[in-house]
Amino acid sequence: MITLTHYLAVSSLLFVFGMFAVLTRRNAIAMLMGVELILNAANLNFVAFSKYVLGGVLGQVVGLFVIVLAAAEAAIALAIILDIYQELATINPDETTELKG
Amino acid sequence: MxxxxxxxxxxxxVVFAGVVVTTRNVVHAAFALMxxxxxxxxxxxxxxADFLAVIQLLVYVGGILVLVLFGVMMTSGRLIMQLRAPVGQLLPATFVxxxxxxxxxxxxxxxLPNNRTLVFEDSDGETARRVARLLRELGAESARLQSETARVVLTFQGAGPLRPEAVRDARRAVERGLQAARPSSSRLYVIQVQEVWGAPERLQIALERKGTPASDGMAPLDPSRIAEILQPLSPREDLRLIAVQGLRAVRVQGLSEAVYRRLREDPALRVLTPLSTTAGLGDALMLGEFLLPFEVAGLxxxxxxxxxxxxxxxxxxP
Structure with missing residues (x-):
């Protein structure tokens, strides 16, 4: 039988893959995809806890807010990436050192 | 299954998440993410979470990924992009x-602490006794057992086969009737409207309550009270309320993981599955405690x- 632990295992794997992408990718868009994976892993946890522990729809409401947040974040991040590309002709985060980062 | x-x-x-992380081509990564x-x-x-599944497909697969692909298209000046990090970065990342x-x-x-909850159908009162006996045998005395009416099904009878407008009107009339009888029925909502198979002139409307009687200190769902509220209103002249059925259920709270599994797998007990959580979600977002956060999120x-x-x-x- 599928239990909460199964869902937590899947979401752990998604989270770690997402974090790996954020740490190692040299393309800002690929890093953004890693962030999406992380948000989805967290969301899966919310919904799984909502079904198996809490009952009711609280976890789903939070999950809906996370999806809204992810949409807003993707729009802003892509706008910034486009702007950086216009300025510097690259989206490699290692090369965008205008702010001395 | x-x-x-x-x-x-x-x-x-997991496999496609792995492709997102390892592939050299950022377009392939976007499709694997999809x-x-x-x-x-x-x-x-x-x-x-049916509603969330639909929103996930609409917003992520339909919205964010198209945005990401546009981003790839508009920034791919150098077609062959160095996606992978050097080994010096890869090793620490793998380690972490x-x-x-x-x-x-x-x-x-x-x-987890003993906080699992199960709801079983209990049409004859036999299930409550069986669950109580099983809990004693398993030594789970701390679990709380409660009999309640979990769902009320209203059956309407029309003069002939029902048209879609009649179904919609019936639903509205029931919702208005429940609203008018506040506060005694304010936490009830329509969870399913369905036609009766093989009887096109009949219509069933299922009601459930928000929360549990134990958590909000309200009287349990009472079929005769609901019949009293809804009897005087006939949605249309040709549609009559002919039956109000309460579905009895046993709610068991405070179960440990092992006892939960044991009860769930018992062939003689039928777990009451929720019809849909979409109605509850809409209720919480538009009428309930999440209205303000919902508006703020939209803003x-x-x-x-x-x-x-x-x-x-x-x-x-320029």
Whole structure:
């Protein structure tokens, strides 16, 4: 039988893959995809806890807010990436050192 | 069956997430992400979150990924992009990833406190006794057992086969009737409207309550009271309320993981599955305690989209 632990295992794997992408990718868009994976892993946890522990729809409401947040974040991040590309002709985060980062 | 679907979805989600992380081509990564997020939508269906599954497909697969692909298209000046990090970055990242994975899996496996809840159908009162006996045998005295009416099904009878407008009117009339009888029925909502198979002139409307009687200190769902509220209103002249049936159920709270599993797998007990959580979700968002956060989230999304438009436009105009 599928239990909460199964869902937590899947979401752990998604989270770690997402974090790996954020740490190692040299393309800002690929890093953004890693962030999406992380948000989805967290969301899966919310919904799984909502079904198996809490009952009711609280976890789903939070999950809906996370999806809204992810949409807003993707729009802003892509706008910034486009702007950086216009300025510097690259989206490699290692090369965008205008702010001395 | 549930297990087969789960492992299938888990395999798809994890394998394609791996492709997102390892592929050299950023367009391939975007398409792999689409499949992975689609599998997560499948998980939402398994977790009774139908509405969230649809939103996941609409917003992620339909919205964010198209945006990402546009981003790839507009920034791919150098077609062959160096996607992978040098080994000097890859090794520490793998190390941190593995440690985090071990930690997360360890936390996920740890035992949760005794707070699982199960609801069983109990049409004859036999289930309550059986559950009580099983709990005694398993030594789970701390579990709380409660009999209640979990769902009320209203049956309407029309003169002939029902048209869609008649069905819609009936639903509205029931909702208005329940609203008019506030506060005694304010926490009831229509959870399903369905036609009766083989009897086209009949219509069934199922009602459930928000929360549990134990948690909000209200009287249990009372079929005769609901019949009293709804009897005087006939949605249309030709549609009459002919039956109000209460579905009896036993709610068991405070179960440990082992007892929960044992009860769930008992062939003589029927778990009462929720019809849909979409109605409850809408209730919580539009009428309940999440109205303000919902509005704020909408405002944040609007501001973010306007900000994105301004940021992206600045670079394009001369």
């Amino acid at each position: 549930e297990a087969v679907v789960f492992y299938l979805l888990a395999g798809v989600a 499949v992975s997020l689609g599998a997560v939508a499948g998980f939402y269906v398994l977790l009774d 990833g593995l440690i985090l994975l071990g930690f997360l899996l360890h936390v996920g496996r740890s035992e 944040i999304l609007l501001v973010a989209l306007m900000g994105a438009a301004i940021i992206a436009r600045k670079g394009i105009t």
